[in-house]
Amino acid sequence: MILETLLYLLRFIVILFIQILLINNIELSSYVNPYIYISFILLLPVTVKPWQIVLISFFCGAVMDAFSSTPGLHIAATNFMGFIRIHYLKATTTKEDIEGRIAPTLSQKGIVWFVFYCFVMTLIHHTILFFLEIYGFQEFFSTITRIFFSSIVTVLLIVIGQLLFYHSKTRNG
């Protein structure tokens, strides 16, 4: 259990490093700002308690806020996404999933389920984040465009990450 926690902590640091060092420096367009750090919360095992999810996503957002000098934007978005995740998983996981203590990953749940799950979560997160960033409804359509394209790229990057790093797990599971 402790080993597992440490592994997840390590993964959190690695994802954060990728987000801050790499993704934040890729300047594709002002409409594409992917935030892949949310995949850490998305990929936590189903057995993690709901209150832990809420606290972890709060902490996750706080760290991102510190690194992007924004006050509370990432906390609000990530925290909300974490809360939705609890209910989304409650509705879509089976008893076997919970008994098997699986993580909602691509190899465990299949590509259709995973992509849809990621897309819904990312869309929620990005919508809150980008609207709070502009702090109002001026520039409404450009914000919508920004949310849409950033979400697509985020999901794409998360799926690519899954295909690269979690492929071997299919044999075990």
Next chain:
Amino acid sequence: MRNLIFFISKYYVFFLFFALEIFSFVIIYRFNNYQKASFVNYTTGVTSSFYSTISNTKQYFNLRHVNDSLQLENARLHSQLITSYYENKFTPKLVNDTIYKQQYEYIPAIVVNNSVTKRNNYLTLNRGSDHGIVPEMGVISENGIVGIVMNVSEHYCTVLSLLNNNCKISAKIKKNGAFGSLVWDGSDPRFARLLDVNKHVPISGNDEIITSNFSTIFPEGIPIGKIYSHSLDAGDNFHTIKVELNTDFGTISSVYIIRNLIKDEQKNLENSIKK
């Protein structure tokens, strides 16, 4: 009472979520204004030293460009030296210079973190309170303005980039002195918009935009950019002006922080009117 406790214990996750969400919104509301953005002050010190390590490595890739721009600036400054001018007129020497009192001081700084593609962009510089930096100082590059200092830690400061929703800079058209405020619309880091220029003001393409003398942050006449395109919609009282910025935010690396030595005097005087 027991029912209440039961209710709370049943939905405690929701209440936890709700409390944290409210907390984040309070932070956003309280600190959205950049003058009040002291929240990030606590974290600036830690995250900036991290960024400066990255920046040190990244600077090697930029050295060639930095060299070029420094050389250009040197050439420009050399041409402004008194020795480069032919003295046309006899000027009496002043012993005690009471006519010119220095108002602005320039502190060189290096950009250690920067972004251009976000809706709200920030920079981090390697100068802080140890070097006398305080919030609301102007930041310029060799080409034009960059932004306004927002948070200060001991060795670093974060700068509200011109490319930010909260950044509004008082600017004017050099040719006729018509003033307006410069904002960024979030789409292209090379362009900004100049608002509130009255429709009776004649405007032509390629007019230079400079800072106005209204702000206590920037000295008058710092170049900002050129008019790229302009239009006047029917029934609109103000011109729609697109400004091409002089500063290339994508490659910016060395900047100057401006200290206004008599800013407090002006501020105090202005505040005394409001009371």
